[in-house]
Amino acid sequence: MHIMPMSSFQPQLPFAYHCMAFSPEQYQDADFAHFNQPLPSKLGRAVAKRKAEYLAGRVCAANAIQQLGRPHYVVQxxxxxxxxxxxxxxxxxxxxxxxxxxIATDKVDVLGLGIDIEHMMSDKQENELRGQILRDDEATAFAALGQDHPKPLTLVFSAKESIYKALYSVVQTFFGFDAAKLIDHDVKHLRFALTASLHPTLPAGTEITVYYQSSDEMVLTECVHLG
Known part of the structure; x- marks a missing residue:
């Protein structure tokens, strides 16, 4: 599988990270051994695209961990x-x-991290998926976001994915898009509020900031949960 370093985005969070482009159509199972990564048995029958995505993510993770001064580590x-x-x-x-x-960090005050890259949805996708991603009480804040960004639903979808990843290490259970609502934004941040208590340390009303940046094709969102 052909890979190359990529710097389309540089995270705003000050942590170790690695970003790369890869070619799923060139993937072969031998690529796992080449990158010193085991091929999980659960992926044995997966399509090449899924294997390539998994491998690329784990190569990035191993690289970020090594930047922390740690030895090669396989993220299972x-x-x-x-x-x-x-x-x-x-x-x-x-x-x-x-x-x-x-992205990775060993800072003791970080309880969880979440990042998410999404390619911009088409206008048709944004219209069709709006009801699955947005709450009714996000309408005003979402309309304001749409005044500044041509693909506001892609931003909100990605941000809620990052929130889920950042909070999961503490919450330890699934929660959906309706657990957080957009309340405000500026040129670098989206602000959300939890709509339900997810954990004793994360009661309803807790405000969460998500960093974002976008290009013509993609958006990157980042969220950190500090203790």
């Missing part, structure tokens, strides 16, 4: 499919259409 997956990071490390992995990124 829990039953929940959440990545299993080394003791004392929090991180996040994302991939979208031939682009992968991982």
């Amino acid at each position: 997956s829990a039953e929940s499919r959440a990545p299993i990071w080394p003791e004392g490390v929090n991180g996040s992995i994302t991939h979208s259409k031939g682009v992968a990124m991982a």
Whole structure:
């Protein structure tokens, strides 16, 4: 599988990261050994695209961890499919259409990290998926976001994915898009409020900031949960 470093986005969070482009159509199972990564048995029958995405994400994760001064580490997956990071490390992995990124930190005040790359939805997709991603009480804030960005639903979808990843290490259970609502934005941040208590330390009303940046094709969102 052909890969190359990529710097379309540089995360705003000040943590170790690695981003790369990869070619799923050139993937071969031998690529796992080439990158010193085991091919999980659960992916044995997966299509090449899925294997390539998994491998690219794990290569990025291993690189980010090594930037913390740690030896090569294989990020396995829990039953929940959440990545299993080394003791004392929090991180996040994302991939979208031939682009992968991982971010990691060993700072003790970080309880969770979430990043998400999405390629921009078409106008048709944004219209069709709006009811699945937005709450009714987000309409005003969403309309304001739409005044500044041509693909507001892509931004909100990605941001809610990052929120889920950042909070999961503490919440330890699934929660949906309706658990957080958009309340405000500026040129670099989206602000959300939790609509229900997800954990004793995350009661309803807790405000969460998501960093974002976008190009013509993609958006990157980032969220950090501090203790």
